[in-house]
Amino acid sequence: MKKLLIRTWGCQMNVYDSARMAEVLAPLGFAPTERAEEADMVILNTCHIREKATEKLFSELGRLRAVKEARAAAGQGMVLAVAGCVAQAEGEEIAARAPYVDIVFGPQTIHRLPEMVARASRAAGLVLETDFPEESKFDHLPEARAPQGVTAFLTVQEGCDKFCAFCVVPYTRGAETSRPAAAVLAEARALVAAGAREIALLGQNVNAYHGEGAGSLARLIAMLAEIPGLARIRYTTSHPRDMSDDLIAAHRDIPQLMPVLHLPVQSGSDRVLAAMNRGHSAADYLRLVEKLRAARPDIAITSDFIVGHPGEEEADHEATLRLVREVGFAGAYSFKYSPRPGTPAARLPRQVPEEVKEARLAELQALLSAQQLAFNRARIGQSFPVLVTGPGRHPGQIAGRSPWLQAVHARADAPPGAILTMTAIAATANSLTCILQDASTRPPERDAA
Ligand code: SAH
Ligand code: SF4
Ligand code: F3S
Numbered sequence: 028m029k030k031l032l033i034r035t036w037g038c039q040m041n042v043y044d045s046a047r048m049a050e051v052l053a054p055l056g057f058a059p060t061e062r063a064e065e066a067d068m069v070i071l072n073t074c075h076i077r078e079k080a081t082e083k084l085f086s087e088l089g090r091l092r093a094v095k096e097a098r099a100a101a102g103q104g105m106v107l108a109v110a111g112c113v114a115q116a117e118g119e120e121i122a123a124r125a126p127y128v129d130i131v132f133g134p135q136t137i138h139r140l141p142e143m144v145a146r147a148s149r150a151a152g153l154v155l156e157t158d159f160p161e162e163s164k165f166d167h168l169p170e171a172r173a174p175q176g177v178t179a180f181l182t183v184q185e186g187c188d189k190f191c192a193f194c195v196v197p198y199t200r201g202a203e204t205s206r207p208a209a210a211v212l213a214e215a216r217a218l219v220a221a222g223a224r225e226i227a228l229l230g231q232n233v234n235a236y237h238g239e240g241a242g243s244l245a246r247l248i249a250m251l252a253e254i255p256g257l258a259r260i261r262y263t264t265s266h267p268r269d270m271s272d273d274l275i276a277a278h279r280d281i282p283q284l285m286p287v288l289h290l291p292v293q294s295g296s297d298r299v300l301a302a303m304n305r306g307h308s309a310a311d312y313l314r315l316v317e318k319l320r321a322a323r324p325d326i327a328i329t330s331d332f333i334v335g336h337p338g339e340e341e342a343d344h345e346a347t348l349r350l351v352r353e354v355g356f357a358g359a360y361s362f363k364y365s366p367r368p369g370t371p372a373a374r375l376p377r378q379v380p381e382e383v384k385e386a387r388l389a390e391l392q393a394l395l396s397a398q399q400l401a402f403n404r405a406r407i408g409q410s411f412p413v414l415v416t417g418p419g420r421h422p423g424q425i426a427g428r429s430p431w432l433q434a435v436h437a438r439a440d441a442p443p444g445a446i447l448t449m450t451a452i453a454a455t456a457n458s459l460t461c462i463l464q465d466a467s468t469r470p471p472e473r474d475a476a
Pocket of ligand 2: 190196197
């Protein structure tokens with residue numbers, strides 16, 4: 028058996044791609060390992076969204092070079108590959124800065140991996156596959172899915188045509204495409220057969236999904252909800268412009284659709300939103316939130332924010348804080364603007380100084396963290412179904428997930444995949460402590476936390 032190590036950075040679509048890479052390489056005799064020293068092949072699946080990711084890649088490559096040389100000295104080979112969005116955007120730079128890399132390939136060519144590995148082992152020199160192929164990778168990946176655990180990712184849409192001024196994704200993932208409903212349904216059934224009870228539908232703009240046979244994400248979700256054994260469905264990431272009424276209604280009408288929505292807004296200032304080319308205003312966003320809460324009052328809304336976009340002034344930042352206070356988010360990711368090569372925003376005048384970005388980020392994050400804690404605390408005393416995802420930290424405990432995607436710790440005995448009705452008794456910023464509902468009349472067990 029040969030050993031394969033895959034390291035993954037970036038979004039959930041990279042996590043999905045990494046799982047598929049392992050699946051295409053399994054028939055070649057590659058079994059997974061966590062240790063580079065014993066790896067016959069290493070794949071670094073990279074992200075290009077912010078600066079640090081690229082630097083992390085090069086320092087990781089430096090470490091792996093030493094391991095590769097040590098293995099070579101011991102008469103063992105190592106195929107070293109760089110995948111993902113940095114590979115797509117900076118294939119040439121990787122070749123120049125790290126000539127010991129054997130394969131560089133982008134997100135749309137993962138199905139060609141077996142052939143790339145064959146080419147790399149036949150001859151020295153870099154194998155570079157960063158074109159956007161005519162054929163879809165999805166049509167050339169194995170139909171069966173390896174077990175992914177209780178919760179699984181399923182990419183239904185890829186790429187982006189929105190071209191936000193700050194963002195590299197349209198350049199690294201290519202144009203927006205949707206998979207046909209039949210292919211999605213077949214893959215979902217394969218995942219459920221392999222043990223999944225929750226499926227997260229993925230796409231850079233997942234709510235722009237318009238695949239053949241379904242036509243819209245709402246319709247696709249309705250079709251997936253017919254699959255026996257699939258208890259929970261969610262989707263990420265959505266764009267406010269594509270948040271259609273039928274999708275909002277699906278949150279009211281489809282019980283399997285979880286009451287969670289990641290809806291990045293980026294900024295609360297109309298001026299900045301326009302400079303970002305987001306195509307919506309702060310008021311548009313607030314109206315959407317109102318509609319969503321009318322359809323599903325308990326829906327947990329999370330978001331992404333960028334502080335310090337070029338031209339952002341103090342008043343714009345204040346507008347963002349106002350929007351956050353108005354919405355009340357269940358959680359959020361927030362980032363300092365990072366100029367990305369080749370994007371329009373990187374060329375804009377009035378870049379915001381680093382220390383201003385730092386201060387605005389700290390202020391925004393303090394507010395968002397307080398909201399996240401408040402959201403979690405609001406569950407205390409409530410009862411809801413918890414999906415068991417695995418054993419807990421201590422014997423006799425389980426780890427699980429609430430309908431709002433909160434991590435749950437509880438004293439219980441149930442296998443992964445079970446769904447238990449539980450009551451929340453304590454909350455932190457990142458998790459809930461729960462007890463079995465029929466045990467809720469007993470005093471809470473303090474050591475469960
Ligand atoms: N498709 C999603 C986001 C994909 S990228 C959407 O439209 O919202 C994930 C997040 O990274 C973005 O929401 C944004 O907040 C952040 N991001 C993207 N480019 C960035 C940049 N240049 N600097 C800082 N953060 C960035
Ligand atoms: Fe990037 Fe904007 Fe596309 Fe999201 S919608 S992937 S932020 S360009
Ligand atoms: Fe990163 Fe590419 Fe995803 S840049 S966020 S891995 S689409």
